[in-house]
Amino acid sequence: MTGKMKDKSELILEAALQVFAELGYHRAPVSRIAKAAGVADGTIYLYFKSKEDILITLIRGKLGELVDKFRESVSQSDHPRDAIRTMCRIHYTELERNRALAMVTQIELRQSDLELRRAIGHAVKPYIRLIEQVLLKGMEMKVFRDDLDVKLIRHLLFGAMDEVVTTWLIAERPYSLSAQVDGTVDFFLLAIER
Amino acid sequence: MTGKMKDKSELILEAALQVFAELGYHRAPVSRIAKAAGVADGTIYLYFKSKEDILITLIRGKLGELVDKFRESVSQSDHPRDAIRTMCRIHYTELERNRALAMVTQIELRQSDLELRRAIGHAVKPYIRLIEQVLLKGMEMKVFRDDLDVKLIRHLLFGAMDEVVTTWLIAERPYSLSAQVDGTVDFFLLAIER
Amino acid sequence: MTGKMKDKSELILEAALQVFAELGYHRAPVSRIAKAAGVADGTIYLYFKSKEDILITLIRGKLGELVDKFRESVSQSDHPRDAIRTMCRIHYTELERNRALAMVTQIELRQSDLELRRAIGHAVKPYIRLIEQVLLKGMEMKVFRDDLDVKLIRHLLFGAMDEVVTTWLIAERPYSLSAQVDGTVDFFLLAIER
Amino acid sequence: MTGKMKDKSELILEAALQVFAELGYHRAPVSRIAKAAGVADGTIYLYFKSKEDILITLIRGKLGELVDKFRESVSQSDHPRDAIRTMCRIHYTELERNRALAMVTQIELRQSDLELRRAIGHAVKPYIRLIEQVLLKGMEMKVFRDDLDVKLIRHLLFGAMDEVVTTWLIAERPYSLSAQVDGTVDFFLLAIER
DNA sequence: CATGAATGAGTTTTCATTCAT
DNA sequence: TATGAATGAAAACTCATTCAT
CATH class of the missing domain: 1.10.357.10 (Tetracycline Repressor, domain 2)
Structure with missing residues (x-):
């Protein structure tokens, strides 16, 4: 199962890439990344310690x-x-x-x-x-x-x-x-x- | 006196250059530029129509x-x-x-x-x-x-x-x-x- | 508990009514409505998209x-x-x-x-x-x-x-x-x- | 000369009427009234003690x-x-x-x-x-x-x-x-x- | 009387981050 | 682990009013 199931932090990074590309880092709300990744806002902070950390x-x-x-x-x-x-x-x-x-x-x-x-x-x-x-x-x-x-x-x-x-x-x-x-x-x- | 007295918009641009260089555009509050230029916040908007306009x-x-x-x-x-x-x-x-x-x-x-x-x-x-x-x-x-x-x-x-x-x-x-x-x-x- | 607990948007509307009545729409800061409702300023915007939307x-x-x-x-x-x-x-x-x-x-x-x-x-x-x-x-x-x-x-x-x-x-x-x-x-x- | 020459306060009131009608009282900047009346912003305050006074x-x-x-x-x-x-x-x-x-x-x-x-x-x-x-x-x-x-x-x-x-x-x-x-x-x- | 540059308090809104559940 | 409602600091911008000229 580990093979197919992407790590959740990977999922978030993937989403962040798309959102940053579309809006630029400063204009990209974390909530938007969360939505794009299909997780709750708070979940992001279980994997990254800040928005900058994501980038x-x-x-x-x-x-x-x-x-x-x-x-x-x-x-x-x-x-x-x-x-x-x-x-x-x-x-x-x-x-x-x-x-x-x-x-x-x-x-x-x-x-x-x-x-x-x-x-x-x-x-x-x-x-x-x-x-x-x-x-x-x-x-x-x-x-x-x-x-x-x-x-x-x-x-x-x-x-x-x-x-x-x-x-x-x-x-x-x-x-x-x-x-x-x-x-x-x-x-x-x-x-x-x- | 006109010789010594710089145009106020020049003054603001000079201040903005310093502040942008120090903090980066997005992290630089207009209020900080105003303070650096020695003018009130509102004065900035007499010379520039927005923060972006300054840049x-x-x-x-x-x-x-x-x-x-x-x-x-x-x-x-x-x-x-x-x-x-x-x-x-x-x-x-x-x-x-x-x-x-x-x-x-x-x-x-x-x-x-x-x-x-x-x-x-x-x-x-x-x-x-x-x-x-x-x-x-x-x-x-x-x-x-x-x-x-x-x-x-x-x-x-x-x-x-x-x-x-x-x-x-x-x-x-x-x-x-x-x-x-x-x-x-x-x-x-x-x-x-x- | 659901009986006693008013919907929060209802709470905000109630507060807004009082504040608008007292100060008039234009003189009523959103922050005042928030205080009257007992919520943070930002919370208002979770329920209404603008001050006008409240009215x-x-x-x-x-x-x-x-x-x-x-x-x-x-x-x-x-x-x-x-x-x-x-x-x-x-x-x-x-x-x-x-x-x-x-x-x-x-x-x-x-x-x-x-x-x-x-x-x-x-x-x-x-x-x-x-x-x-x-x-x-x-x-x-x-x-x-x-x-x-x-x-x-x-x-x-x-x-x-x-x-x-x-x-x-x-x-x-x-x-x-x-x-x-x-x-x-x-x-x-x-x-x-x- | 007094006959043809409108009183300046009359001029301002006339201008205010147009501007208020167009923008509404709250959205009408005093500066706009001044411009419409052809006088300086400060002049308004020689004839009226506040914006509300004009209205x-x-x-x-x-x-x-x-x-x-x-x-x-x-x-x-x-x-x-x-x-x-x-x-x-x-x-x-x-x-x-x-x-x-x-x-x-x-x-x-x-x-x-x-x-x-x-x-x-x-x-x-x-x-x-x-x-x-x-x-x-x-x-x-x-x-x-x-x-x-x-x-x-x-x-x-x-x-x-x-x-x-x-x-x-x-x-x-x-x-x-x-x-x-x-x-x-x-x-x-x-x-x-x- | 007249000017208009300058002020700065006040306003709406956004959003990174937290935390009770 | 996961959630998402709530927070509140921060920030850009507006504009009535003043005052030195």
């Missing part, structure tokens, strides 16, 4: 899943060039598929106090580090330039992709995000390949 | 000033390569100097509802377009590759710089933002120069 | 009860003449007994915006229609003149009684309202009986 | 004018029957012509606290007394019944007319108010003539 847990969990995917795919790429392309593809594809998550990570994740911002920053770090590892491996394999400032460039890569996602998200007219993969990666490679 | 006016004004600086400097650069470097330098230097503004543009600008997000997006557009113009000029002058997807790359450049600023902003330990200019620009140039 | 519900409920009494009594009157007298007696007696209700219906009911005024007008309509029915029945039974303009006269009767109540309500010196029944009805009958 | 003065003045018209016309009527008809005609015609005034007297006049209500009640009293005088004259001339309870009946007449005006005022569909004169007066006469 943090949510982001951590979802980004954790994403990072796992990144890691897995990267480990299967022989060539760093392919690893970069794969990461970008997953980055764009997953967020395109899960618009609610994109909404929350791109818009809400930037939110509120420094405290929260930092807490969430930690969730992104593994991804940033993964990018770094790929860069290092590429340098080691002599396919990337040997003078790369990896500490800086990992942020340049992440920031560039991040902005592309945000731009897509708030665009008035819909277009394909995943179609931007090659343009993005080609740009990167020009800058980092020997 | 929008603030962003528009400050970003407008920034964009003006960009434009002026760019127009003085003969070579597109220098223009790119100048833009990045101003971007990093100005936000390093005005941390409160950085706070609001990097953190608050991303938040709130889609509505506001879009409204503010317009304030950034001129900058994005300026980047585009530099790219085009560089292509025309045959110093940049002739196959650049400018619509995409302008976002890649902006996003990369933006992320570097945000990372600096939320960093636990202080370091120089302006010191990142050359690393950033060199990366860009490798990707776009012939 | 409308209140009027509708109380006037509804009154109209029910009118209807019942009228149905027990064989002769239209008695029906008229009974209506007037109930009208005067009930409002004399429930001064707070009179206050709200006579003073507050008239106030506020046209919107509200109309909404409340609907609550009075059934009473006006009941008067009309009695008139028609009297004409049919040949005890009232056959040339009565019922659409107009129903308002003349209602308005006349209404003014008597208002005059009584704002009088400096107290006197019996119910003692005016016969004078009022005799006047009416002279005008409408054959 | 009271306004009603008193306008109703005073009306009562003067009633008195003049009545004094020209030889027969009490005609006097009654004339009063009703003026009552309906004047308010039909001056909808703003009707709005204020019928809706706003009923408003707010008992204090105001009473103050305004005084303005109506002369009219009520005039009705009484006509009734007495008619009894004296033996054209009206000699057993009329004039203290009551004057209110029945006023209330009946008043309600007809209010009904007309809040009606969804427009119709002629003055067309109701004969129906109303015929009803009265049946009740009071010998």
Whole structure:
């Protein structure tokens, strides 16, 4: 039974994702999340200690899943060039598929106090580090330039992709995000390949 | 006396910038802005029609000033390569100097509802377009590759710089933002120069 | 226990009636109603969606009860003449007994915006229609003149009684309202009986 | 020059009448009245000591004018029957012509606290007394019944007319108010003539 | 007399959180 | 564990009134 029956806290997180995506964190009443999850308002507080706690847990969990995917795919790429392309593809594809998550990570994740911002920053770090590892491996394999400032460039890569996602998200007219993969990666490679 | 006496709406905007930077837009009560500006709560509403109006006016004004600086400097650069470097330098230097503004543009600008997000997006557009113009000029002058997807790359450049600023902003330990200019620009140039 | 325990929304309405009667709708803060009802401010909004909603519900409920009494009594009157007298007696007696209700219906009911005024007008309509029915029945039974303009006269009767109540309500010196029944009805009958 | 130049307080009252009629007393900001009158907000307080004072003065003045018209016309009527008809005609015609005034007297006049209500009640009293005088004259001339309870009946007449005006005022569909004169007066006469 | 910028008390409403059941 | 009614602090905004010019 444990297999099919979702954990109730999972249920609440799922509901919160939808509600945050629709209304934004600050405009999303806890009662609405409760209703969406099919539980009583008070029940939420048996699983989370505050509304903020929901958001943090949510982001951590979802980004954790994403990072796992990144890691897995990267480990299967022989060539760093392919690893970069794969990461970008997953980055764009997953967020395109899960618009609610994109909404929350791109818009809400930037939110509120420094405290929260930092807490969430930690969730992104593994991804940033993964990018770094790929860069290092590429340098080691002599396919990337040997003078790369990896500490800086990992942020340049992440920031560039991040902005592309945000731009897509708030665009008035819909277009394909995943179609931007090659343009993005080609740009990167020009800058980092020997 | 008119020289010393700042316009009261300017006074309020200045106060709002500080308060927003400290607390974040949603957690900043109008009463706190009023107190910081040394005026009564109601006075705020003689100059702005709502709290949101303060934020929008603030962003528009400050970003407008920034964009003006960009434009002026760019127009003085003969070579597109220098223009790119100048833009990045101003971007990093100005936000390093005005941390409160950085706070609001990097953190608050991303938040709130889609509505506001879009409204503010317009304030950034001129900058994005300026980047585009530099790219085009560089292509025309045959110093940049002739196959650049400018619509995409302008976002890649902006996003990369933006992320570097945000990372600096939320960093636990202080370091120089302006010191990142050359690393950033060199990366860009490798990707776009012939 | 359910017997003694009044519905909480009933409790709030009761409190609102008192407060509205004392201060008038516009001068009555919701917080005061809450205090009078012995609940927290926020509790009010679990039962009513706005302050205006309280007033409308209140009027509708109380006037509804009154109209029910009118209807019942009228149905027990064989002769239209008695029906008229009974209506007037109930009208005067009930409002004399429930001064707070009179206050709200006579003073507050008239106030506020046209919107509200109309909404409340609907609550009075059934009473006006009941008067009309009695008139028609009297004409049919040949005890009232056959040339009565019922659409107009129903308002003349209602308005006349209404003014008597208002005059009584704002009088400096107290006197019996119910003692005016016969004078009022005799006047009416002279005008409408054959 | 005094002839053409309206007194400034008159100007303000005129403006207040329009604004009250449009928005209702409580929703009408003093600043709006000032703007409509073409004076500064503060100027209002040189002529009136409060917003409420404006309303009271306004009603008193306008109703005073009306009562003067009633008195003049009545004094020209030889027969009490005609006097009654004339009063009703003026009552309906004047308010039909001056909808703003009707709005204020019928809706706003009923408003707010008992204090105001009473103050305004005084303005109506002369009219009520005039009705009484006509009734007495008619009894004296033996054209009206000699057993009329004039203290009551004057209110029945006023209330009946008043309600007809209010009904007309809040009606969804427009119709002629003055067309109701004969129906109303015929009803009265049946009740009071010998 | 006239102005109109400034005031700040007062109001409605929302919503995260608690706790008796 | 689960509920959901109740709480009450907080917050945005309005506007009658004042007063320095």
